Amino acid sequence: MPQPHPVLEVSSAADIARLLGLPFDDSDAVIEAAIAQASVPALLMSMVHMTGDLGLLDELPTPVLLIPMDLDGAMSEPDKQVVRDAALKVALDYRDRGCPPPWLPDRAALRRMLDVLTVGAVAEEYTDYVAADLRLTDADQDGPALTSTAAQRADFPVVVIGGGEAGIVAGIRLKRAGIPFVIVDRQSGLGGTWAANRYPGCRVDITNQYYTYSFEPTDHWTHHYAEQSEILAYLNDVADRYGLREHLRLETEVTTATWDEDSASWAVETIGAQGNRTVLAARAVICAVGQFGNPIIPDIPGAADFAGPSFHTADWPDEIDLTGKRIAVIGAGASGFQLVPAIAERAGHVEVYQRTPQWFAPNINYHQPIGDGARWATRHLPFYGRWLRLLSWWPLADGGAETARQDPDWDDGGLSCGPANRAFRDLLVAWIQAFTSDEELLAKVVPQYPPMGKRLLQDDGTWLRTLARDDVTLITDPIAEIDATGVRTADGVHRAADVLIWATGFDVNHQLGPITVRGRGGRDLAEAWGDSPYAYLGVTVPEFPNLFCMYGPGTNAVNGASIIYNSECQARYALGCIDMLLASGARALTPRADVCADYTRTNQELLRTQVYTHPKIVNSYFRNSTGEVPTLYGGRLSDYWARTSRPDPADYDFG
Numbered sequence: 028m029p030q031p032h033p034v035l036e037v038s039s040a041a042d043i044a045r046l047l048g049l050p051f052d053d054s055d056a057v058i059e060a061a062i063a064q065a066s067v068p069a070l071l072m073s074m075v076h077m078t079g080d081l082g083l084l085d086e087l088p089t090p091v092l093l094i095p096m097d098l099d100g101a102m103s104e105p106d107k108q109v110v111r112d113a114a115l116k117v118a119l120d121y122r123d124r125g126c127p128p129p130w131l132p133d134r135a136a137l138r139r140m141l142d143v144l145t146v147g148a149v150a151e152e153y154t155d156y157v158a159a160d161l162r163l164t165d166a167d168q169d170g171p172a173l174t175s176t177a178a179q180r181a182d183f184p185v186v187v188i189g190g191g192e193a194g195i196v197a198g199i200r201l202k203r204a205g206i207p208f209v210i211v212d213r214q215s216g217l218g219g220t221w222a223a224n225r226y227p228g229c230r231v232d233i234t235n236q237y238y239t240y241s242f243e244p245t246d247h248w249t250h251h252y253a254e255q256s257e258i259l260a261y262l263n264d265v266a267d268r269y270g271l272r273e274h275l276r277l278e279t280e281v282t283t284a285t286w287d288e289d290s291a292s293w294a295v296e297t298i299g300a301q302g303n304r305t306v307l308a309a310r311a312v313i314c315a316v317g318q319f320g321n322p323i324i325p326d327i328p329g330a331a332d333f334a335g336p337s338f339h340t341a342d343w344p345d346e347i348d349l350t351g352k353r354i355a356v357i358g359a360g361a362s363g364f365q366l367v368p369a370i371a372e373r374a375g376h377v378e379v380y381q382r383t384p385q386w387f388a389p390n391i392n393y394h395q396p397i398g399d400g401a402r403w404a405t406r407h408l409p410f411y412g413r414w415l416r417l418l419s420w421w422p423l424a425d426g427g428a429e430t431a432r433q434d435p436d437w438d439d440g441g442l443s444c445g446p447a448n449r450a451f452r453d454l455l456v457a458w459i460q461a462f463t464s465d466e467e468l469l470a471k472v473v474p475q476y477p478p479m480g481k482r483l484l485q486d487d488g489t490w491l492r493t494l495a496r497d498d499v500t501l502i503t504d505p506i507a508e509i510d511a512t513g514v515r516t517a518d519g520v521h522r523a524a525d526v527l528i529w530a531t532g533f534d535v536n537h538q539l540g541p542i543t544v545r546g547r548g549g550r551d552l553a554e555a556w557g558d559s560p561y562a563y564l565g566v567t568v569p570e571f572p573n574l575f576c577m578y579g580p581g582t583n584a585v586n587g588a589s590i591i592y593n594s595e596c597q598a599r600y601a602l603g604c605i606d607m608l609l610a611s612g613a614r615a616l617t618p619r620a621d622v623c624a625d626y627t628r629t630n631q632e633l634l635r636t637q638v639y640t641h642p643k644i645v646n647s648y649f650r651n652s653t654g655e656v657p658t659l660y661g662g663r664l665s666d667y668w669a670r671t672s673r674p675d676p677a678d679y680d681f682g
């Protein structure tokens with residue numbers, strides 16, 4: 028690893044200060060109040076940056092254990108107080124010295140800091156990866172310096188399909204590279220899935236410290252897990268700050284993208300809300316439609332006969348009034364789990380039709396606001412926000428890999444898939460039992476498959492408190508049919524409903540939806556993919572020149588990743604490919620078929636050793652018709668970060 032140094036070459040000093048800690052001259056009282064709310068381990072690290080004194084890590088109490096969702100390293104209250112008292116003195120002195128540039132560790136010092144903060148959890152091999160996210164090296168999400176000329180880039184128009192978080196970061200990267208582009212989106216605004224999913228209760232379930240662009244500070248958030256409206260506002264705010272507005276074509280649907288070999292360009296056909304058709308010429312297409320753009324409404328007999336309002340959670344009618352209504356919610360996955368508690372109070376009665384119970388993790392912060400003091404600390408104390416982010420993401424990301432591993436010698440009847448997974452299961456069951464001892468309810472809500480096999484949900488007790496209400500019923504008998512007035516289950520019981528809500532998820536294995544993409548020789552991408560989509564690193568596809576997917580097949584790290592982090596990796600990689608292409612003088616690039624096949628095969632082999640393919644997990648949105656999980660990523664995120672840091676020309680055919 029090169030000697031750590033800040034990323035001043037790629038951003039302005041003001042941007043860096045915004046990211047790493049804005050100078051402050053606040054009163055003693057403000058600083059004291061902030062320190063009282065701050066995460067103590069992150070505070071400890073910031074003290075080292077403020078003083079340059081690594082000895083503080085020997086003198087003061089340090090974290091004991093890194094636990095998911097705990098931002099205090101399992102430290103005792105007296106120990107935390109000792110650190111807070113010392114931190115106050117350091118912060119006041121730092122202020123009085125005029126907030127000089129923070130001290131930066133060399134590699135040995137960084138190792139010491141990592142060992143203390145994570146209690147040894149971040150091993151040596153992860154140092155570069157973590158240092159980049161801490162912004163201690165220039166090997167960050169920005170990628171290597173471009174090698175093509177500005178004139179080459181200015182003559183390389185790109186169409187980005189989709190204006191969600193992925194399309195936004197693609198736009199930011201293209202703009203900075205001086206590449207002309209338009210972002211086309213069928214919705215009336217930016218935000219993608221966060222614009223479409225407006226159902227009550229919708230919020231992120233990855234901590235916002237991680238669900239944030241790495242080049243933006245982490246103090247944006249009023250809650251640890253922000254609601255949909257706040258995330259949508261954030262995405263719009265970022266898009267404005269980076270000047271994307273002028274590049275947007277909204278209420279415009281891409282129907283077809285066709286590669287033309289002679290001109291080495293794509294013809295992207297669109298249709299506007301008024302039926303107006305256009306054709307955009309592009310040298311490259313970035314397909315940022317995501318995996319959650321195509322809602323599924325299952326084919327249940329009689330569903331079309333239902334007389335009342337009937338809609339998917341991703342198609343929420345803003346005008347709907349649920350007050351006093353009898354509501355049938357079909358599905359208890361991530362969306363249903365958030366929706367039902369949010370509507371129970373105002374509805375007359377909610378019936379939740381659950382086919383498979385889903386695991387949920389204890390998370391007392393799930394609905395909690397972030398105090399003003401904690402936000403002040405994130406905004407001002409040098410590097411505090413970066414270390415807080417690490418505390419938030421590490422236990423979820425590569426730190427959680429062992430829990431997801433299938434041990435071939437493990438057999439407890441399929442309840443778990445290995446010792447770590449079993450221990451996790453026991454913890455989750457204990458959490459559920461803390462809220463109910465009702466055996467009938469327990470039988471319905473405790474899953475009989477290993478945890479993490481489907482996406483783990485977040486819970487602070489809200490779900491079981493909601494199910495315990497008299498006006499909420501959890502129904503586990505299979506649905507037999509729907510008629511004009513309600514839902515009939517297989518046991519013959521008919522339950523009347525005024526409103527039918529489908530919380531039934533998305534068709535992730537066919538992410539292109541209605542878009543036709545034709546590559547070399549007119550090859551149709553949806554046909555080529557069929558039920559088993561593939562792409563090299565989830566980004567590039569053989570036979571489809573200058574096409575770059577974001578959140579493509581083989582990229583969904585179900586339980587650990589922030590999709591924003593992954594999108595940054597993919598945007599960096601796509602830009603690297605474009606730069607490599609232009610610098611080579613060639614007109615088009617495609618990944619070698621053998622390289623792509625090897626990536627796909629290796630990834631699927633890894634996934635076969637993990638919980639996602641466990642035989643007890645029959646229904647999950649990422650399984651395809653043959654039981655494979657083509658959209659998932661089974662490797663380490665650190666490897667994905669490294670492999671997407673820059674393209675290897677040996678992986679590509681140029682033409």
Ligand code: NAP
Pocket residue numbers: 229230231232233319325326357358359360361362363365380381382383482506530531532533646647648
């Ligand atoms: P989902 O997790 O796929 O859940 C769909 C639900 O519908 C499941 O309970 C499923 O049951 C049920 N279902 C499907 N077909 C059915 C049928 N024919 N009969 C009865 N039930 C049926 O979809 P989702 O809840 O929309 O979440 C999808 C993904 O979106 C999540 O994993 C997550 O990545 C993302 N998401 C994130 C957030 C967040 O960050 N807060 C919120 C919502 C969604 P089975 O389990 O038996 O298949």
